[in-house]
Amino acid sequence: MVEIKTPEQIAKMREAGLVVAEIHRATREAAVPGASTKDLDDVARKVLAEHGAKSNFxxxxxxxxxICTSPNEVVVHGIPSPDVVLKDGDIISIDAGAIVDGWHGDAAFTAFVGSGHAPELTELSRVTEESMWAGIAAMRTGNRLVDISRAVETFIRRQPRPGGGKYGIIEDYGGHGIGTQMHMDPHLLNYVERRRGRGPKLVPGMCLAIEPMVSLGTPKTKTLSDDWTVLTLDDSWSSHWEHSVAITEQGPLVLTAPDCGRERLAAYGVTPAPDPLG
Known part of the structure; x- marks a missing residue:
């Protein structure tokens, strides 16, 4: 069952989303050479406490x-540790969430540690992030779930990879519904799989986490013995971006973006719904 939210409930999700945005700002600033991934987790804990919110992770x-801290070849669900210390040239995907009055927010981004990153890494992150925005731009009333998947995949497939080859669209993980729980129906693939059909029609009140994960190599993954940490099967580096988005009568509302997605969606000719918090 797909949970449909009222405007008042979406406003609560916006509150949670803004806490997630603040976690992103603070952890991005803290992701420097010499910091451990446990240090980043401590930063997130502090932000949650300051806002009276709870972690949904x-x-x-x-x-x-x-939070989840996933450096380099780790795709998702990396466990913060004092033993994992960031180095100049690393990339790290940080996935964070928050609960406010029972309503969830969830978003992820890829950060660059230090300087001097190879062009293929900056392009990997750009392609992954932009594919997310292409998916969000497809979140229009009357479209179907598969239209989001198609927009994400089409953008990635059209991007030339520096040095040749193709980007790997991670197959085992994708986006999801969000609301009174962090993970809800429907599951959202980042590519089109014909046998799944077109999926549900997009209607106002539906809230989804749009969540592409892309690697420099394989789309396949493996999981470490901790049962959480997911790596690419060939140890190629990967990027992960995510926003929680509500569909409204006025258009998509990016709940976890400070500006509701206005700047990035303008490139697609899409105006987001106004911020319900003013």
Whole structure:
């Protein structure tokens, strides 16, 4: 069942989304050479405490931390640790969430640690992020779930990869519904799989986390013995971007973006719904 939210409930999700945006700002600033991924988790804990919000990651299925920290070849679900220390030239995907009055926000971004990154890494992150925005721009009333998947995949497939080859669109993980829980129906693939059909029609009140993950190599993954940390099967580096988005009568509302998505969606000729918090 797909949970449909009222405008008042979407406003609560916007509150949670703004807490997630603040976690992103603070952890991006803290992701410097010499910092451990546990340091980043501590930063996120502080932001949550300051806003009176709860982590929707901590304790989820036994997950032991507040955020997921996934450097380099780690795709998702990396566990923060004092033993994982960031180095100049690393990239790291940080996935964070928050709960406010029972309503969830969830978003991820890829950060560059230090300087001197190879062009293929900056392009990898750009392609992954922009594919997310292409998917968000497809979140229009009357479209179907597959239209989001198609927009994400089409953008990625059209991008030339520096040095040749193709980008790997991670197959085992994707986007999802969000609301009174962090992960809800429907599951959203980042590519079109014909046998799944077109999926549900997009209607106002539907909230989705748009969440592409892209690698420099394989679309296949493996999971470490901790049962959480997911790596690319060939150890190629990867990028992960995500925003929580509500469909409204006025258009998509990017709940976890400070400006509701206005700047990035303008390139697609899409005007987001006004901020329900003013």
């Amino acid at each position: 901590l304790g989820y299925g036994g997950f032991p931390a507040t």
